[in-house]
Amino acid sequence: MYEGAVQDLIDELGRLPGIGPKSAQRVAFHILEADGEDMKRLADAIVSVKEKVKFCEICFNVSEESTCRICQDSRRDPSVICVVEESKDVMAIERTRSFRGRYHVLGGSINPIAGVGPDQLHIRELLNRLSDDQIKEVIIATDPNLEGEATATYLVRMLGSIGIKLTRLASGLPVGGDLEYADDVTLGRAFEGRTDLS
Amino acid sequence: MYEGAVQDLIDELGRLPGIGPKSAQRVAFHILEADGEDMKRLADAIVSVKEKVKFCEICFNVSEESTCRICQDSRRDPSVICVVEESKDVMAIERTRSFRGRYHVLGGSINPIAGVGPDQLHIRELLNRLSDDQIKEVIIATDPNLEGEATATYLVRMLGSIGIKLTRLASGLPVGGDLEYADDVTLGRAFEGRTDLS
Secondary structure, eight states: OHHHHHHHHHHHHHTTTTTOOOHHHHHHHHHHSSSSEEEEHHHHHHHHHHHEEETTTTOEEEEESSSOOOHTTTTTTTTTTEESSHHHHHHHHHHOOOOOOOEOOOSSSGGGGGOOGGGGGHHHHHHHHSSSSTTTEEEEEOOSSHHHHHHHHHHHHHHHHGEEEEEOOOOOTTTTGGGGOOHHHHHHHHHOOOOOOO | OOOHHHHHHHHHTTTTTTTOOOHHHHHHHHHHOOHHHHHHHHHHHHHHHHOEEEEEEEEEESSSSSSSSHOTTSSTTTTEEEEESSSHHHHHHHHHHHOOOOOEOOSSSGGGGGGGGGGTHHHHEEEEEOOHOOOOOEOOOOOOSSHHHHHHHHHHHHHHGOOOEEEEOOOOOOOOOOOGGHHHHHHHHHHTTOOOOO
């Protein structure tokens, strides 16, 4: 519809996740009208993230060095590994400040429809890490959805026999939510996982 | 929260319109994991749109040359000018294929709260164009919202005395919509602007 460069930009923006044709157009016109220096910085940030950012050799979290800040930090408890799907999940857990161990980022979840099997995830590398005697507990923190549960089940089957404590994050009612609005499965889980107050 | 380059990219993306912190993070991780060539193309498209795209000297539509394709097209009727707020509006009207005249892009609408007065819009340039005798009609196609109506009212006051026919796009019920779901103002306008079928 538009002339050359504007349409090219709309097309490229429209390929990003969560950006439909209307937002792509809106963002493109914003870029067109915005300050040239600001937009140069945006373009540079895209190029530089591809050049600089790698994945940690130990846990596969994003990192600008060969090992990430968390794996380098000697104050973190090396005896507990929290297994998550993505680097975004590491950040979400870090924000809670309730975990002081280390992580292992699988790089996704088992999803046969999208063609992702256990071999595409960093599960072999997790098994290698667990051969270290100092590891006492593995916390499985995959998403509480179909793919995350399938991945958790697979991990339990793989790791169940090696004698390390395996735990899974609690499912239940979200804090601040209304009981009557909770879905049936969540409410069922909240009953199953009820805690003893006596 | 993240290390250097990832956080820089999230910050830059978060400044774009309609992209909140969560989408900025999602898009940043998409860029991180996507094909390097594709992302180079996105960065280039941003830089190139700023370098190549200018505004038409006649109508202020976006253009890669000094005058836009529509102003250059001798088959377009030079006697009718459709006044719109943005280049996006030109494209929306072009898609309808119901207008064969030319355009004038104001570059926004009068919005005292955002500090946009008539002097920031290309209204003087419109007046200059209207000194050409061949122009018979000006269609005011600003948005049907508060700012668009204020701009239309201002234009009517400015142009009312120069003896050119002034029209405004019809307000009324959107085609395909339900009468009972129309808001009061729209329904009121539909009554006022009712057409004669007899």
